[in-house]
Amino acid sequence: MAMTPMAEPPDPVGTAPRSTALNLRVTAKTRVAEGVVALTLARPDGGRLPDWTPGAHVDLVLPGGLTRQYSLCGDRWDASTYRIGVLREPGGRGGSAFVHDELAVGDLVGIGGPRNNFRLVPAERYLFIAGGIGITPLLPMIVQAELTGIPWKLLYGGRTRSSMAFQDELSTHGDKVSFVPHDEHGPLDLAAWLNDVPDGTRVYCCGPAGLLDAVERHCADLPAGRLRLERFVAADRPAGARDDAFEVELRRSGRTLAVDRDQSLLQALGEAGVNVLSSCHQGLCGTCETTVLDGVPDHRDALLDDAERAAGDCIFVCVSRSLSDRLVLDL
Numbered sequence: 001m002a003m004t005p006m007a008e009p010p011d012p013v014g015t016a017p018r019s020t021a022l023n024l025r026v027t028a029k030t031r032v033a034e035g036v037v038a039l040t041l042a043r044p045d046g047g048r049l050p051d052w053t054p055g056a057h058v059d060l061v062l063p064g065g066l067t068r069q070y071s072l073c074g075d076r077w078d079a080s081t082y083r084i085g086v087l088r089e090p091g092g093r094g095g096s097a098f099v100h101d102e103l104a105v106g107d108l109v110g111i112g113g114p115r116n117n118f119r120l121v122p123a124e125r126y127l128f129i130a131g132g133i134g135i136t137p138l139l140p141m142i143v144q145a146e147l148t149g150i151p152w153k154l155l156y157g158g159r160t161r162s163s164m165a166f167q168d169e170l171s172t173h174g175d176k177v178s179f180v181p182h183d184e185h186g187p188l189d190l191a192a193w194l195n196d197v198p199d200g201t202r203v204y205c206c207g208p209a210g211l212l213d214a215v216e217r218h219c220a221d222l223p224a225g226r227l228r229l230e231r232f233v234a235a236d237r238p239a240g241a242r243d244d245a246f247e248v249e250l251r252r253s254g255r256t257l258a259v260d261r262d263q264s265l266l267q268a269l270g271e272a273g274v275n276v277l278s279s280c281h282q283g284l285c286g287t288c289e290t291t292v293l294d295g296v297p298d299h300r301d302a303l304l305d306d307a308e309r310a311a312g313d314c315i316f317v318c319v320s321r322s323l324s325d326r327l328v329l330d331l
């Protein structure tokens with residue numbers, strides 16, 4: 001299937017989470033591709049960092065309080081360092097430029113998380129598909145698949161070969177990895193990779209929206225849960241989403257609030273003095289996840305899959321609203 005040349009995704013943008021768990025020191029900064037640097041982060045005292053699993057990300061808190069979410073792409077068994085890959089995003093709001101141009105080895109940065117919205121679940125085999133910097137969450141998944149002896153393949157596309165990060169470490173896996181720079185090979189042949197996915201295969205894809213949308217179309221007939229996507233930007237809002245005002249009952253605190261049509265659920269909660277941790281404000285990072293006890297959420301996040309949406313038992317209050325007149329939350 002024809003695709004346009006890959007545009008690299010912008011950094012997710014948000015404001016500082018209401019708590020930053022860690023201040024970490026930049027212990028290494030390495031150029032790993034054209035426009036991509038890898039940062040190694042460690043506690044100033046060299047102590048142990050919170051555990052994480054493949055697919056997890058952290059919030060990087062930058063001067064001015066803005067945050068960006070970056071997938072952890074290092075060795076999860078190394079408890080003393082985190083590694084992230086940062087793409088310079090010319091159209092971004094300065095976060096990636098700050099990391100590239102100003103952040104230096106020895107500096108301290110605030111880190112929130114880690115948090116995992118893109119978990120690697122058991123499968124008979126994996127098909128990984130990456131576009132550009134979307135390779136980062138897949139790197140530890142590949143390590144995990146190798147450790148557990150699960151067969152896997154990676155289709156890795158990018159604008160040019162020089163823009164594709166972490167090729168050296170991926171090249172050690174031989175023909176399990178297919179590098180497809182657009183300027184050499186044209187668009188990814190998703191039909192060849194996805195039209196006959198063997199039973200028992202789980203497909204994990206991360207990259208720009210155009211790639212994710214195309215993979216989603218090719219996998220439309222796969223059973224629920226077989227495709228997992230991680231988006232850098234929120235998906236287009238579904239048709240039929242409703243902006244009406246609604247009521248939210250906070251069951252544990254015994255309060256009921258009105259959410260006006262021109263405010264988010266997160267804003268309504270904040271104005272009522274109900275603190276819900278938040279970061280990206282785009283339905284991307286998972287920080288604001290809240291349990292739903294009753295009512296029908298109008299999911300507008302880029303995190304839940306169809307089965308999770310249908311379950312209706314959680315909501316990301318920064319973007320999602322309610323399809324029912326009343327929503328009951330575990331707050």
Ligand code: FES
Pocket residue numbers: 277278279280281282283284285286287288289301316317318319
């Ligand atoms: S704050 Fe990131 S998903 Fe809501």
